[in-house]
Amino acid sequence: MDEKRFNELALKEFERQYNVSAPYKEFCKSLNVVPETIAHWEEIPAVSSFAFKKAVIDSLPAEKAEQIYLSSGIVQLEKRKEKTYRDKWAVAMIRTGNTLLTKAYLFPDVEKMKILFMVPSPKMAPLMEMAIGMEHVRMEFGTSDSRFLISFFGLDIKTLLKSLKQAEKTGEPLALIGATFGLVLFLDACEKEGIRFSLPEGSRICDTGGYMGRYTGCSKEEYFKKCVQVLGIEEDCCINVLWICENSTVYFDNVLKNSFSSVKKERYKEMPPWTRTIVVDTREFKRLPKGEIGLLRHYDLTNRLAGFAVQTDNLGFETEDGFEVIGKWNKKIGKIDIDHSVWHPGGKLATKMINYVMRRKLSKVGQIHSRLK
DSSP: OOHHHHHHHHHHHHHHHHHHOHHHHHHHHHTTOOGGGOOSGGGSOOEEGGGGGTSOOOSSOGGGOSEEEESSSSOOSSSOOOEEEEOHHHHHHHHHHHHHHHHHHTOSSOSOBEEEEEEEOTTTOTTBHHHHHHHHHHHHHBOTTOEEEEETTEEOHHHHHHHHHHHHHHOOOEEEEEEHHHHHHHHHHHHHHTOOOOOOTTOEEEEESOOSSSSSSOOHHHHHHHIIIIIOOOGGGEEEEEOOTTOSOOEEBSHHHHHHTTOOOOOOEEOOTTEEEEEEOSSSOOBOOTTOOEEEEEEETTSTTSOSEEEEEEEEEEOSSEEEEEEEBOTTTOSSOBOOOOOBTTBHHHHHHHHHHHHHHHTTHHHHHHHOO
8 A cells, every 4th residue: 555545544544533533533532633633643642562451442332343352462451341342344354364364474475274272272261362363264275184282271282292293193284373472371381391302394382472581581592492392383383473353454474475476584473454553652752763763653444434644662673674573671660671571461360370270280291292192
């Protein structure tokens, strides 16, 4: 989409959201910004991702929603539950757009593949956006033996290990998709027990959440090394995605797509034509030159009636035609600094509970693996 057309659509979406979302209108008024006074999409006020946790920013009444998502990832421990409402047009755009991106960046070489999802299914978490999105991925790209591996009983380690061993025997590649922290815990458990796999060529692993020292204590380079040593999956087949609940589009690493296209580029997340991502400084929130580290701000036309411009606390930098994420901003320090506190978005209690349950389950990985034929 050329710049002129994107700008036209962005301004129309801003005017719509301004006129029908009371919280957003008040926010814009506080900045002395109205639709008549701006001419470019970069002038559209961006809503902080934290605002979605304090008020319903959506312009759509709940009774007209086609789909309702919880805005904070997995099960919340607090009483309040922040929600995002999507109408049928938004749901259709989101599914179409993200299907195109999943095909281009995760499955550019195949139509169907066995997929193992280390995330809850929609039956377990019916309002979890990631679960809903992964079910759509399963339907579009998964073979009939694709499986969700997390239930109310925790991670199904036996099915996971059995599927990995079966792939080795049959030579049929598979895809493993899950939250970064869960994948890292599994890889660590396998390393500890001396468990190694040599998955067939074409297998791939897709993680979301980040290996930036915040949730996993694992760097990007360490993660790639674990994938090679434990699974036999090379770095070009390790795809990280940025998936935030307040934004509709999923942003993929370009490495697998470039590998099959014989394109030599650095790893970064490419922007689909219906989006723009810029980086702003932490003081005045002004746009920074490409390559300089600041806060990521996303503009997304599929974020229909739900905040076209979203300001995040993710640190990153712009590339020539995309961006990269490097960590979470440590707001306590104020300047450009990564937050290395290792905790999950659900909070410290959620982190302790998840780590305890996962580690307790994974402590049996060696025992289960030894019993498999």
